[in-house]
Amino acid sequence: MRHLVVAASALALALGVTTAATASPGGPPSPPGSKGWQTQVVDTDQSFRGLDAVDGRTAWVTGGSVSDGGAGSVYRTTDAGRTWQDVRPPGSQGLAFRDVEARDARTASVLAIGPGEASRIYRTTDGGRTWGETFRNREEAAFYNCIAFAPGGRVGLGVSDPVDGRFRIIRTTDGGASWRVLPSRGMPDSTGEANFAASGDCLTMSGRTAVFGSGGERSRVFRSDDLGMTWWASSSGIPAGEAAGVFALALRTPRQGVAVGGDFSDPADGSRASSVTRDGRTWRTAGDLPHLGEDVEWLSRHRLLVVGEGGEIGGTSASGDGGRTWRLVDPTAWHTLDCERGTCWAAGGGGRVGRW
Template structure:
């Protein structure tokens, strides 16, 4: 999210990397909170030079994580096929200076990763052999576009990626062949989005459930955009999450196409989780839910429960809700940027310092 990053400081990746300039949650001086609901993270440092913000867990054995180097080196893609006991560096070559913020995996062999950034820095790569080889399937040629996240429909063939507004409208790229190629869609069906932007905080600013797609915004307004025709036309609704220069909707998750949850906050105030959650019972309208004790960068269902994670520098944590987001309890001070829970009951998270957690 180019626009919101620049409101905090001059370097173009300042908001994206703000969490890397201070110690992680759980460091000396932090006060751990008691664990509840028998939930606890088992944390492994995979690559301390990476800040992980992309994650896709296929099942309890297989997961992919993506990140960016904090020292200016190569952006990495890691994969495990043994439940996190070991991780393999399987990313594409020539990734120095890139920032892999999202990964969408089919299985242990096939995945697409999104690099974010202005102009040609926004790219999509695809592998079908577990990362032994990669094909660049999309490179943004619009200098003012900045792609933030992507997702695929259940059929695995159609997918969408969202960019910050170009000429006042969010831009959508679409694939109809499983990510082998991407085309920019016309913007006639996109509401005016002047002053808004996406957050590439966790790879889940855009999400798909059934035939429906949603993405969140922040900046001048904090809204949730909804499409039922594969990204051609969109409606926009107030999210109830406060807007701001570095505030708005960070991630969305849907249990069904009607039952949805949105989380967010303000990177300038990472300890303020007030009004940072919204929920929907029909996928179209949103109302406020329970407050968090930290910002919410990502959210996922774990059976009947909801789990939220957030990491804003030294401030953050992990929280759980048993009542569809109406109330929350922080069960761990462990802070992560991105989260994914699977149907087989496993839950994965990843964040700064190259850390990956299993719940």
């Protein structure tokens, strides 16, 4: 979504981020307490919004520079965050990498967002030593916000803000090596709506099912059960607005899901900022969040974790009842979150990464 690119720079100022001429990995995480995030600064010039955790030792993060014209970044760790490798694609100057989808420690696809040709996808199969550009947007009106892969990693989808009144979808069937734009006739009218490139999770998949969220004139959840060919939309239950709506979704199964969001113009207001579905089709407003929700993860059948970061306002909150109620469990604010095999990773402004 276009206004979030501008918001990223404003957010950096709000956080008091310092910039560095050359990005360099930080040291080991700070020692953990009895609970909470082990936090480290990887690159002060970056605002991290893309994250994919492979397991407790391997994770990828992506971001955009807070310096005018600075390069976007891609970092990878394979030793539980003790060290981070800068593996960004060549020619990343001026790009903002908002999403990363990793299959393992060697194979990953990263999405750069922006209008027209600024929206691109790069892929590596050797841990970031080399990259290939696998998609470049040729439609000036399109603006891609996030990508997601189905289990197995062969089929993936990407979503753009509406073109001619309908959200635009791209699909890969070869693990991200190539992408093609799908016909728009299977997409409901989406005039006045947009995606939010808040955390890389505005689109998610479970089996053949994909869902993505919207905001703007309407706040809805769009669902496809045929790998992106046809879609229908339901009210999300999360309030809509110019900077408000659904920011991220997570599917535990094709039928059980959660959506979180809020209003970037009022990040302290988490009222009606979460929604749940139990049949995969109808969404109902769930519990109020202590802060806006930019990303959310299922920990078990009923346990959820959500993060949000809006300037100095945000935090990490949890639910033990499937989203009906939420409580703040850590004051640390993050843009993006991913949990795998008992370990949660998070990333946010100021080039910060956390591990819990």
